[in-house]
Amino acid sequence: MIQSKLFGKTRREVSKDEKSINAELLIRGGFIEKHMAGVYNYLPLGLKVFRKVENIIREEMDAVDGQEMLMTALQPKELWDKTGRWSEMEDIMYQFEDGHGSEVGLATTHEEVVTELAKQQIKSYKDLPIYIYQIQDKFRNEKRAKSGLLRGREFSMKDLYSFHADEKDLDEYYFRVHDAYLTIFKRLGLEAFSVEASGGSMSKQFSHEFMVKTEAGEDITVLCTECGWAQNKEITKIKAGDKCPKCGVKTEEAKTVEAGNIFRLGTKYSESLGLKYTTEDGQMKNVLMGSYGIGLGRVMGTVVEASHDKDGIIWTKATTPYHVHLLNLSKNDKTNERANKVYEKLRENGLEVLFDDRDISFGKKFKDADLLGNCLQLIISDKQSELELIYRKDHSKELLDLDSVIKKINKFYK
Numbered sequence: 001m002i003q004s005k006l007f008g009k010t011r012r013e014v015s016k017d018e019k020s021i022n023a024e025l026l027i028r029g030g031f032i033e034k035h036m037a038g039v040y041n042y043l044p045l046g047l048k049v050f051r052k053v054e055n056i057i058r059e060e061m062d063a064v065d066g067q068e069m070l071m072t073a074l075q076p077k078e079l080w081d082k083t084g085r086w087s088e089m090e091d092i093m094y095q096f097e098d099g100h101g102s103e104v105g106l107a108t109t110h111e112e113v114v115t116e117l118a119k120q121q122i123k124s125y126k127d128l129p130i131y132i133y134q135i136q137d138k139f140r141n142e143k144r145a146k147s148g149l150l151r152g153r154e155f156s157m158k159d160l161y162s163f164h165a166d167e168k169d170l171d172e173y174y175f176r177v178h179d180a181y182l183t184i185f186k187r188l189g190l191e192a193f194s195v196e197a198s199g200g201s202m203s204k205q206f207s208h209e210f211m212v213k214t215e216a217g218e219d220i221t222v223l224c225t226e227c228g229w230a231q232n233k234e235i236t237k238i239k240a241g242d243k244c245p246k247c248g249v250k251t252e253e254a255k256t257v258e259a260g261n262i263f264r265l266g267t268k269y270s271e272s273l274g275l276k277y278t279t280e281d282g283q284m285k286n287v288l289m290g291s292y293g294i295g296l297g298r299v300m301g302t303v304v305e306a307s308h309d310k311d312g313i314i315w316t317k318a319t320t321p322y323h324v325h326l327l328n329l330s331k332n333d334k335t336n337e338r339a340n341k342v343y344e345k346l347r348e349n350g351l352e353v354l355f356d357d358r359d360i361s362f363g364k365k366f367k368d369a370d371l372l373g374n375c376l377q378l379i380i381s382d383k384q385s386e387l388e389l390i391y392r393k394d395h396s397k398e399l400l401d402l403d404s405v406i407k408k409i410n411k412f413y414k
Helices: 021-028 044-063 077-083 111-121 167-188 268-273 296-306 333-348 362-372 402-413
Strands: 032-036 039-042 074-076 095-097 103-106 130-139 154-164 192-197 207-213 219-223 230-232 252-266 276-278 284-286 288-295 324-329 353-356 376-381 387-391 397-400
Touching: 021 032, 021 296, 039 044, 044 130, 044 154, 044 167, 044 296, 074 077, 077 103, 077 111, 077 268, 111 130, 111 154, 111 268, 111 288, 154 167, 154 296, 167 192, 167 207, 167 252, 167 288, 192 219, 192 252, 207 219, 207 296, 252 268, 252 296, 268 288, 288 296, 324 333, 324 362, 333 353, 333 376, 333 402, 353 362, 376 402, 387 402, 397 402
Parallel strands: 192 230, 324 353, 324 376
Antiparallel strands: 032 039, 074 103, 095 103, 130 154, 154 288, 192 207, 207 252, 219 230, 219 252, 252 288, 276 284, 376 387, 387 397
């Protein structure tokens, strides 16, 4: 991509209303643009990161036998009345009367819709288990929409729902997805860990949240660094400094961001919506359900909160918009021609390249490169025949010829 043609310019400052680091850096870098409180447009750079997050999540959901579908965001009041949640969610759900006089709402979540759909497909024990997921926009009237992508009023979310004949099968799949979530976050370069938490309005059982330590976190987690035990402070009876109930080592507290969550719903929705199946001996029983969510924008914002410095974003290998940011530090025609050839050679070798061809100061190019945070920067200048490869994370450098650069980049991302 030629940077002078990129839709989305860098800027020095953002509105003072933006309190979060992720929003500030993503807006300054031209990744996103604020539309209104809690609502953001994804510009080309931001969408590239978003798609990389999305693809990893999709691959791991497919690996646990999830089938992808897409459900409606517009939902009727009558359906939500069956579970009693229309009135329960009125403070956070966008509810209104359409042009036909019907009361409808924009989806905050999809348990009601997916359960109604499952009623059309699940009749017998032979139809179970089944696992379906979607990546869809959600709408929530958040009162505290001041955390950038961490808490929005319109956002994209991956919902996986599982349907089972018995508790044993539900539990087995629940922990299969639990492990898949840890794989997702590891692949994304996030140091996430599993935390026992309240089931909230979803379930009376413990749920699991996947937390990342960061000062931007809205949650407090009590954890043991020795054995990995952790509980959300909202539910735990263990205080920081108390002995871990699992291994006896002293616990500690940390501010954390929730990057994903999973719930065992049991028969909460199948009972109220009449989702039953016929057992092998002819009995009618309620289907058991599980729900598993990850907010894609929230994950993207979490990466920024967890990985940045005073100069800008430091994307992980899996989320970097481009494999390498090529900076031409010359106004010499011969060097410019060389830079164009290097750009084409990198692309011919299957690398994603952002080429800064802009006619601006070299200092501005360096500042923008650090702000954008691609993992690798490649410098071409009149001063040296070799190329300078810079690692964004620690600014370490190497002087290499082009063939060696290509090998280094491929090895870095392998």
